[in-house]
Amino acid sequence: MNKKVIAIIGARPQFIKHFPLEMAASDHFNLMTIHTGQHYDENMSQVFFDQLGMKTPDFQLSLGGGSHGKQTGQMLIEIENIVLKEEPDVIVVYGDTNSTLAGALVASKLHIKLVHIEAGLRSYNKAMPEEVNRVLTDHVSDLLLVPSKTAVKNLKAEGIEKGVFMVGDIMKDLIRISRERDVLSSDQIGDYLYVTLHRPYNVDHEERLKYVLESLKQLGKQVIFSVHPRTRQSIQAYHIPIGSNIKLIDPQPYFNNLSLLSASDGLITDSGGMQKEAYWLEKPCITIRTETEWVETLERGANQLLFEDLEKLNALISKKSKIVYDSNLYGDGYAADRIVGEIMNIL
Structure with a gap:
């Protein structure tokens, strides 16, 4: 538990991805969290703390708003200050937000091992800021944890084969957890x-x-x-x-x-x-x-x-066509356990 990992989150989907990792990592390494505040709505995010018992982020920044460049630059400065003080062994980033890119650049500049969860995704639409963020992050990551065979192929086409592991989609973990805890309910009646x-x-x-x-x-x-x-x-x-x-x-x-x-x-x-x-x-x-x-x-x-x-x-x-769903698409709902295993390997 003396090894330290800092995870960076900045938007609601990253809360969804982070909670299963937090659960799986609890007995393996010291996981600290920086929340950049890129997107934050207490009504939408508080549920993770209230219903799931997610830990409050160790560092809460307030860097929402502003242009993409300004926002990413401010994040770089603030994240770097924290990382220099805490000296983590590994930095973890999720997905494709400005928070993701800022965290990736800090890790790269300070020569700290970088783990990208949900690596290898491509829309091939460079007009989307998310596409630029994810491509750049993948190219500076040491460990690229992907949800599908398609993501593996995307990375291989860009010359990235080292450190790529297919672990499944960590968002599916929270679907499993939601069902296990019986927290899905609705007053609405179909139709x-x-x-x-x-x-x-x-x-x-x-x-x-x-x-x-x-x-x-x-x-x-x-x-x-x-x-x-x-x-x-x-x-x-x-x-x-x-x-x-x-x-x-x-x-x-x-x-x-x-x-x-x-x-x-x-x-x-x-x-x-x-x-x-x-x-x-x-x-x-x-x-x-x-x-x-x-x-x-x-x-x-x-x-x-x-x-x-x-x-x-x-x-x-x-259209009433019968759709056959693959219950194993993007994994079995236990991606976080595999992710922790791969992080332990590089630690």
Whole structure:
């Protein structure tokens, strides 16, 4: 337990990924956490502490807002100060946020072993800041822990083969834990579609947002739309009418969100993580994007990409074709144990 590992988290999906690791690491090494504050909403994040008993981060920064460059630069400075003081043996980063890249650069500059959880994902869309973050992080990582064979192939194509291990998807661990602790519940009684959209290209521009909402209005059943406050402000500012079948709700804490998805007839989203969650909960998914990092979910029509022709939304989501789900897609729900094993190997 004298070995020290610092993990860096900055957004809600990284809380989801971090909790299983925290559980699995408890008897193996001293795991400290830096929360950069890149995205923080107490209502949405507090549930991890209240319902799961997750430890409060050892270091809580407040570095949300500002341009990508400013935010990443401030994180670099603050994370480096902490790392110089704490002298960890390993730094762990998750996914593809600015917090991920800042942590990776600190580890690289200070010659500290870097572990990237959820390595090897590619959308091949460099216009997405997340794509740049994940590519750069992979190229400076010592241990690349990937969720799928596709991720292994992506890295090999870029000349990265050393230190790559397929461990499964750590987000699946929390689905397993949620079921074991019986924390999935919903007051909703089916017969609705669940919608989460947050990407700027879908919700920040008046004409696109009108088009999206009009398309949801044409769906033949109730829609529960978990809407970002910024999006709600746009709806009000542009005086966009909401269809009578659409119910707007605030962004939901993790387990509420999962429960609403679990009780629904299907998901319409532009989120990466929720594409997987829909798959694991065996809910059909329409992804309002031109690409996905999670290409395996597209097999057998479990997840379908749609962006330009949203008029097709109703036909796609209503299609009654039988989808065969692979219960082992992205692992068995015990990725965190394998991750701890690989970290112990480099320690």
